[in-house]
Amino acid sequence: MSLRLFKNDFFLTSMNSVVVAERHPQADFPSHDHDFDELVIVWRGNGLHIWNDIPYPITCGDLFYINSRDRHSYESVNELALDNILFCRERIGLMADWSQLLPGDDVSQEQRYWRLSTLGMSVLRDKVDELAKECMKSEPLSVQLSEALLMQLALLLLRFRQRPDSGALPDAHQLDLLLMALRANIAEPFHLETFCQKHELNPRALRSLFKQHTGMNVSHYLRQLRLCRAMSLLRYGSMTISDVAAECGFDDSNYFSVVFSRACGVSPRDYRQRFIGLGGKTSLSLMTAE
Template sequence: MFQDMSKDFDIKKIRRSNTISESNCEPHVHPFHEIFYLSSGECTSFIDHNIYKFGKGDLVIVPGGCLHKTVYTGKGIHERIVISFRQEITDWIKEQIGAEYLKNCMVPGVINIPEKRRNYVDSLLDKLMFENDTPDILSTAFIKAGLVELLLFIIRCKEYEDNVIKEIDVDNRKIQEVATYIFEHYTENILLEDVADKFDMNKSFLSKRFKTATGFGFKEYIINLRIQNACRLLLETNKSITDIAFECGFNDSNYFGDSFRKIKGISPRKYRKNETF
């Protein structure tokens, strides 16, 4: 599923229970960046090709264009604060400290905020929500300043703090290896039985475990990666739609078109004509 937003910045608080209907989100991708802070509960997120397990006090970075899905685990209520923003709002950081720092800041992953610094992060997020929910003539400036402060804090965590970058979910290490392999070879003819043999796993077990760990069916994940790459080629090159289909791993241009419409809700041709989709 492709998602977009109508403004340059948004922040909201989301509360969910762990019921089946509320505990999972659909796999999706969006052009804007997303940062979310888990204030209660436990989650597993599949971002690009990495599986992360995290809990209270963890901050998740999802750059624009990353395919991802979150599954809420554990008991009780899960509460997170979600910040969405476009790249343009971070131009000031590039001018002050350089584009490389900002690029490293927005690498997908999970940061465990040191406990002694959580009150600071909570206060900063509260200010952002206040300015977003009760805007006046100065709110846009306050929001930009607050977001810059949060991003600078993340950069400092990555540069100077020990053990703040959460490790990939060790309970799903084998599936992690499978997901990475698919991510690196999705343009090829990848079959479930071949991958199962490669990683010395039963085909049925791999299929079920992959779905549980990532939220994607085996074939569904491959198709989503191919469509994600096709979107990039449609916007960045003049290659024909048929050539793009084959380059991304589809052996039938009609199947490519059907798959693209199912995921993006629009044909490849219309997507190319309108970059806002």
């Protein structure tokens, strides 16, 4: 059963329309929904974001537009830090095209998940901090300023966000390039040295940068991407175990079963059967350490 969160427990007054809930760190949190909407910006660390029963491996730069009808949870977190920007659409008095700035229920879940460039995160960090201070005041002017800052934040998100499976980000930052390459090539072998040679990057420096920002090494992150993809295929598809393994970058289905069982606590076959038996409600547990 999903936990229900209410606006009266988070917003300063009934007049306030936006508030920043800092989660530094974000601990494991059970499945829940709420009677308000929110933006989720991930600053560092890693974990699993289970959003309407779909698992997303998350790390720095991930952006989610979460609506009140959504159900989500956090699992297997490792030094995860994020901000939830909560807002009540019906309270916002500032005139703007909010349906375009902040995607609502008429926008698919796929279109409400984005990636932010490193440059964008730097700009957004200051704006979120400014909003966090202003939204803790209840006088009318502060309420209006908070809404104006929310609009600025939403516009900046439109400027700096990119599709998770896009190629290179405009600033071509090496960490962004690597994250995009990993997400876009789950089914194919990935060689960091070849990637660095192509983009004229230093492999040792990039490994260190990746570890610093995500809390894991490149191979572990890629493994989580592949296992999350495998869980989705096992939950919602009818592919054979061998085909699932191949789709997720494993040449050997037996090796895939060993890796999956070690990470999730059950074999791929048993995972699929347990999911079917429980009507879509399963307990996920991915290891966050090698």
